[in-house]
Amino acid sequence: MNSRSVSVSSCGGDGGGRRQASSQTEAVVKGQNPRLSKVNLFTLLSLWMELFPNNEQNETEVRKTGLVVVQNSKVIGLHCSSPDLHAGQIAVVKHGAKLKDCDLYFSRKPCSTCLKMIVNAGVNQVSYWPADPEMSLIEHNALNDSCSDAKLDAKAVERLKSNSRARVCVLVQPLAYNMLQFVEETLQKCGFLQYLADTDPHFKLEDFFTEYRKNKLKEFEELYLISNEDVHKDILKTLGLENLCDDPYFTNLRHKMKELVILLATVNCSIPKYGTVGFYCADKEIPPEGQDNTGIQExxxxxxxxxxxxxxxxxxxxxxxxxxxxxEGKSRTCDGTGTMYLIGCGYNAYPVGSKYADFPQMDDKQQKDREARKYRYIIHAEQNALTFRCQDIKEDEKTMIFVTKCPCDECLPLIKGSGIKQIYTGDLDVGKVKPDISYQKFSGLQGVRKFTWQWMPDPHTGIVENGFLIKRPVESSDDKLHERKKLCF
Structure with missing residues (x-):
């Protein structure tokens, strides 16, 4: 077996052998909050893309696969397979020669049809989740049939891997210390869940969070993990990962995989399916019932x-x-995302190339000296998403931005000026003025439709002047109350 073909990362840095210069620090500095490594972020995004809402069903033995395309540490594509094409094929169709030197993160090991095309495109690295591959070894008992298409495909993939310049590997890194606890604690304070707690007196946040995560974890374990250790070992051997079948490597691998799945299930709790709560617009031209489309909300x-x-x-x-x-493009494409395609993504960070402590880190509550605060230096998530976008924003297409926190007054003019047509966000900060940052422009923004996290608007209930619902009164009927509180998994 090619010694460079299999790599399970256990260090804190990013894989791929290329220097990462786009962040201040990769490892957790003492006293700092834990953060996801880039490898784990891209891995989680690939797993989540496997569940992109799509009503079309694929009845073949090829499993739906998520894919993240990364160029110079920047995400330039989020894809998932469709009934017509596999994820790797979609990447070639969408990106073509731009795949050269890119890193690809698959939620399943790609089949030979995909691998030969992406290797031929000159990709730098192919990383995959070490469970059931795209050509399923579990379905139709393929694992026990030496002549099955899945077994033959696995052998072809190994041959392609051994004779290609691209690095084909497993990158499953351990989470930073206390990462799961940090995610759980911060998510329970996030605006989406706090909205439910503020507007529904019967909403028990901790109980709901625990139960919702339990159900999501069960769902994700069945999808992303292999419960039977012997079956998992057989699959790893078929995939050419014999070195990972012995302890402590096997136990460590399963532990890392389980932690990432737990984190994904935990993050899913932050924006739950709960009653009629969703992202709705107060624009009178869009009636509430027209926004309650299950597909749109999903x-x-x-x-x-x-x-x-x-x-x-x-x-x-x-x-x-x-x-x-x-x-949203004008016509349906080959991608499993339908008419939707990625423009860009980002998170709040300091300027590219900066190192830890180059700039102030504290806010107004920690630092009284305004000159020593972070606000003039940190780049907002919306700004990074626009700066490092991988596609142009087209005037004649519906472009939408999804932000986990209400855009501030500094970002709103950028969003509007870029040509984005819709904003999806929470509204807990709307109208607030804080030291060094304010959120006063959102409610009066014209030319961009705002979809905020709220109960489905009802024309017979009170809607305040700025377009956001006031607290809902609790229905007197026990049946109606039970219906609204019902969990949706």
């Missing part, structure tokens, strides 16, 4: 959770913010 929630994952890559010690920009 896509909005999925994209916002992408942004939520990005927020845990932040360099801001007070609050992480993530932003992702998508556009």
């Amino acid at each position: 896509i909005a929630r999925h994209c916002m959770l992408q942004a939520q994952l990005l927020a845990y890559r932040t360099e801001d010690q007070k609050i992480g913010v993530g932003a992702v920009i998508w556009a």
Whole structure:
């Protein structure tokens, strides 16, 4: 077996052998909040893209696969397979020669059809999640049939890997110390859950969070993990990962995979399916019932959770913010994302190339001296998403930005000026004026539709002047109350 073909990273830095110059620090500095490594961020995004809302079903033995395309440490593509094309094929169709020297993160090991094309395109690295591959070895008992298409494909993939210049590997890094606890604690304070706690007196945040995560974890374990250790070892051997089948490597691998799946399930709790709560616009031209389309709400929630994952890559010690920009094309394409395609994404961070402590880190509560505060130096998530976008924003297409925190007065003119048509966000900070930062322009913004996290608007209930619902009264009917509180998994 080629010695460079398999790599399970256990260090804190990014894989790929190239220097990362776009962040101040990769490892956790003493006293700093934990953050996701780039490898783990891209891995989690690929897993999450596998669940991009799509009503089309693929009945073949090829499993739906998520893909993240990274160029110079910047995400230039978020894809998932469709009934017509595999994820790797979609990457070639969408990016072509631009794939040269890119790193690709798959949620499953790609099949030979995909691998030969992306290797031929000159990619630098192909990373994949070490579970059931794209050509499923679990479905149709393929693992026990030496002549099955899946087994033959696995052998072809190994041959392609051994004779290619691209590095084909497994990159599963351990989470930073206390990362899971940090994510759980911060998410329970996030604006989306706080809105539910503020508007529904029967909403028990901690109980809801625990139960919702339990159900999501069960769902994700079935999708991304292999419960039977012997079956997992057989799959790893078939994939050419025999070295990972012996302890302590096997146990460590499964532990790292489990932690990442737990983190993904935990992040999913921050924007839950709960009653009629969703992202709605107060624009009278769009009636509430027209916004209650399940597909629209599912896509909005999925994209916002992408942004939520990005927020845990932040360099801001007070609050992480993530932003992702998508556009809706005029016609359906080959991608599993349908008419939607990525424009750009980002998180709040300091300027590219800066090192830790080059700039102030504290806010107004920690530092009384205005000159020594962070605000004049940190670049907001929306600004990074616009700066490092991978596609032009087209005037005749609907472009939307999903932000985990209400855009401030500094970012709103940039969003409007760029041609973005819709903003999806929370509204807890709307109208607030804080030292060094304010949120006064959002409610009066014209020319951009604002979809905020709220109960589905009802024309018969009170809507305050700025377009946001006041607190909902609790229904007197026990049946209606039970219906609204019902969990949706």
